[in-house]
Amino acid sequence: MPLITIDDQPIEVETGTLIIQAADRLGIEVPRFCYHPDLRPEGNCRMCLVEVQGYPRPTVACTTPVVDGMVVRTPHAGDQARRAVRGVLEFLLINHPLDCPICDQAGECSLQDFYMHPDYGLHRSQVDPQEKVRKRKAIDLGPMIVLDSERCVLCSRCVRFSAEVTGTAELQFVNRGNQVELKAFEDRALTDPYAGNLADICPVGALTSKDFRFKRRVWHLARTDSICAGCSTGCNLRIDHFQGTIERLVPRRNPAVNQSWLCDEGRMSFHALGAAPRLTKPRAQGTGDAVNWDDAVATAHGGLHAIRRPGQPSRLAALASTSATNETLLLFWRYVSETFTAPLLDCRLGQEDRWVDEREDTLLRRRDKHPNTRGALLLGLAADPAGGLRPMVAQAQAGAIDAALILYYPPLVGAEDPATLEALATLVRAVPFSVVLTTHEGEWGRNATLALPIAAWSEEEGTYTNYAGVVQYAGKAVAPPGEARAAAAVLGGLLGQAGRYPGGSTVQARFDELAAAVPAYAGLTIAGLASRQASVYPPEGRLPYGQEGFAGH
């Protein structure tokens, strides 16, 4: 393996590694616009010029593979490189509009950051603002993207993304010289379902998010790392929120799960939380709305406990959700199996256990729109092949069910399936005593004996296990509305009523219990998840996405 030194720091890397990658590994910031780890390097922005001992002129770090013994100096250490990068940055700015006050990129803009860098920025402008080349502004490119070609630095990241990743090739450059302009043919709306990523990969304010447009200045945003709950892929993302409201979702790079991408449905999924009215107070049938949590939990357990028949199976229909976190599911499973004898316990509304293995497209999206189906399956919540919501309904209609405990989260991506809602409604109507834990007001839950408001995605922390068995931690960004509580807390309460151990108070503790209870998770910890991609499925730890690969690659 070649051994090279960058700014006097030695590093050994695999053959074929690019200088810029080696520098990144050393944590040395090499300024760049066109280079992106998940796109083919093109070396056109010339911002990553570095000097290599023995080379007559500065060379681009993003296309030059390391050679053993190479001695590299970045602009931070080398005068030649510094002069080169200063020059390139000045060129990039001579025709850049003075838009920062109205540009959504401001605050997370490479041009701004680099210009403010003492090593290669802070030059005095030599051009009159009136002289700049004018191009077209505020061009609407469909539901996701707004294009401002004047701000474009022509790094071609977007062009390569639409050509290599989505294969739609909807963006191209036209003209020549300093008249070159980024353009979608006839300004047509971008059709590919991953267009939102263009706003992320654009290093400047040329391609910005239409949904986030003018909402907030980015420096006001608080950031929480999380996992997309839109489907069973479990793309890594960051929740940007301000004073308790989610403003946008942006992908986090994870080469093993979603590279740097996020589908538009996932990106917009947070809007689903506010789309319908939320359930904010525990509600008991008959008695108006005024039920406090303690009474509610007590009543719930009381009613459920009452149906137990000594020596005989309990006629309880317990329906968990494949959208719940592993920790919630463990408590649900524990409460049901520790309190009742042979109840109907399942997590399927439909065919989740089959859909979880089906792709929706060749890039990220999967047919199963639940984030944690694999986790639920690993917990044995779909043990009975004939189980699921529909059989429960059938039995309830046959009068074979005395009580129902339902945990339900509306999907964040795609509309709720009316048939499923109808089935739920029927189940609730058909059983004499029903406890519903859910996030939103819903017709189907009207007749429930007890409706308990729980926290939705982004309002509680926990782990999800994606289709391929990668266990990932999702943080809590905002507080649940009203009196809503994390489902884990509610189930813990029920366990307490049952005189059982209510589970740990922190997510770490609850996950340790999961690791202890479920062999697949043995030896894992929350802290460990962050550092490595733990795959618990299939058990031998083979990563299916390894073979599946991604579109356009």
Next chain:
Amino acid sequence: MSLLSAESLAIIADARRAGPSAQGALLTALRLTQRERRQVGVAEVEYLARLLDLSPAVVEGVARFYDQISREPTGRQVVSLCRGIACYSRGAGAASEALRAALGVGPGETTADGRITFRLVECIGDCDHAPAVMLDDRFLGAATPAGVRAALDQG
């Protein structure tokens, strides 16, 4: 319906086979389209995109890279005056004015009747006849209004 003549389509088909990639035929296709349609506008771009199985954006991007491919229709005859350094030093400026007067249109313009387009082009490699002028693909040698007129009339 096809925007291009059968023989053009045949040539494009050959070009697709000649190179390692089908997209290699795009340049030829653009030239033929420009010659037959006198422009590569929206309709032409979409047609070529379908023909060569490319995205319209890609076709437009390539089309708008080259000087000889024009978005707006050009005249039936294109007079190209060289503004290269050699021709400049031999009075292309004066020639430009003379031609403007003779043709009634300035550089970059097309006559109202859509017959003649007058362009200034970069060095066309006819420097020994500076200031050099072309009519379509023909080198006319040194640019004199009379000479250009004659050439225009004989078509």
Next chain:
Amino acid sequence: MERILTLHADQGDQPRLAVARERGAYDGLRKALGLTRHQIIAEVTASGLRGRGGAGFPTGRKWDFIRPQPGQPVYLLCNADESEPGTFKDRYLMERDPHLVLEGLCIAAYAIGAHDVFVYLRGEYASVGSILAAALAEAGEAGILGATLLDSPYELRINLQLGAGAYICGEETGLISSLEGKRGYPRVRPPFPAVHGFGQQPTVVNNVETLANLPWIILHGGEAFATLGTERSTGTKLISVCGAVNRPGVYEVEMGYPLRDFLAREAGGILDGRALKALIPGGTSVPILTAREAEDVTLDFESMQHAGTMLGSGGMIVFDQTVAMPGALATIANFYAHESCGECTPCREGTGWFAWIIARVLAGEGRPNDLEQLLRICANVEGRTICGLGDAAVQPVRSFITKFRAEFEALLPADQDTRPDWQRHGHGPRAARHGPLGQEAAWAEPVAGPSSARL
């Protein structure tokens, strides 16, 4: 003097195959087919032939880089995109002696094992293209360039491709991109075309004139070729001279031929007996030479390099005393601003900035520090770009300003304005920066400006 390229070119009937055959066309190819590839490459290497496109890279070495994997196709691309301002030698060859070019093409293809050849002609050479096509057809019917070469079993398919007006497509990787049906963007090297070229396959790109030397080299041997010219510039060179001379045109001279004699004899002296002011020896992409500098230069790579310029494409542009340098530079700067492909930053913005500043200087609206500004921009463009166009654009700007500074300074106002540049308003014409470059470019008449202090 020994003539290699223009031996028959002056006879009008040379394009006719029958005539050309009588004069020995394709004899070199016949002999080449009797040799092995390595023998041919050895001959060419021995001949010391260097690329005639402008860079002067040894042709034998270039061929030697081709090491295809088994079953991997190899491509030969003939660079006939002769767009360098002031250069028209390749056009001369292809029009007057197409079979010589085709013969060289076949030899080269055979030498590197290429079965598919593409001749990339610039769009403006459509008429030249039809001459080549006719010659090609004739040679095809005669069974010379049919499915196979002469009577050998060697398959060769020659394709003509016309460009559509883009200087950058004369750059070898830009030519490859254009041929692949993409925007003519040059590519970052490494990987070199010899490894990943046309369609990611091993590719050689040779200039027309380079190829035209091959038949002679094969017939008379590399040694013989090496005896011509100077030690490191062997053979002869086509010089296309234009501008202020009495007999502009294409002339073949032996390398090392004195420039003074060339101007006096071949070029027929300066126009109307005026005095030489300056000349650009190898297309606008090389530094200009003042009359004094030009005095004892000889026409070969080393001497030109020694004089601080390059032989380049051999497109010689001569200026007499009546030409004002600022106007000339504006024309050249507009050319590069117009022809920069816009892919990489320094060239895209730098060439535009050159044109813009020079335009306003010419319009008498320059700023006092504009010349320093231009030189500063030169330093920021040179050596920072993907391809050679950036460097090429720098050469004229820097050499014109340093060698004819007085003429530029005469156009600049004295500095009263003390405000920082970004606060000054109302500079120069927008033409250089706005709208599709060029059609609006203001003409500056080449009338006599204040003559340079150096003359």
Next chain:
Amino acid sequence: MDKKDLPVINVTEAAEAETNLASGMGGTLAGMRVTFNHMVRQVLGKDQVTIQYPEQRKPYSRRFRGVHVLTEREDGSLKCVACYLCETACPAECITIEAAETPDKSVEKVASRYEIDLARCIFCGFCVDACPEEALIMSREYDLTTYERDSQTSYGIGRLTTRPEIEAYGAGYRPHMHYPLVESYLPGRRRKVTDEPEKERS
């Protein structure tokens, strides 16, 4: 210098002089005279120290940091493009902005809501310093007395642009007041901020 050049004060003489005065009514009268003179001048209305506020007001410096004013372009449109820099700079967190899009592509972004809670404002002027376009300046208006707190101390776009007080007091503190970089107009008056007179008219 020489010792004998030093000025000499004979303390004893001075002391004697005072004792003589004090012995008579002289000192008292002297004092009375001063008091009397002042009384007369006050009554006759010459150089009064107090003024009859609010009927009378004192002019303030043009750098006075009073209630804010949102300036306009020449065409009368609001200059503020909701860049949030003032909100970001405000140490009292009393500025609330909401941005909206405008069809005018040369502007793109405008403030649909701009509110300064003057009950929280400390009139430090950071907001004005932060504004890149002199879209927000301060006026010389200083009397903010109201009967209600929230409803009347929180100024929205309306009150920040159209108030008789702006007319009365004129423009106050703004950066570059001596080296104007940008053009801004006082709301509704089509008068350049830079044309503001040195002294306030009364």
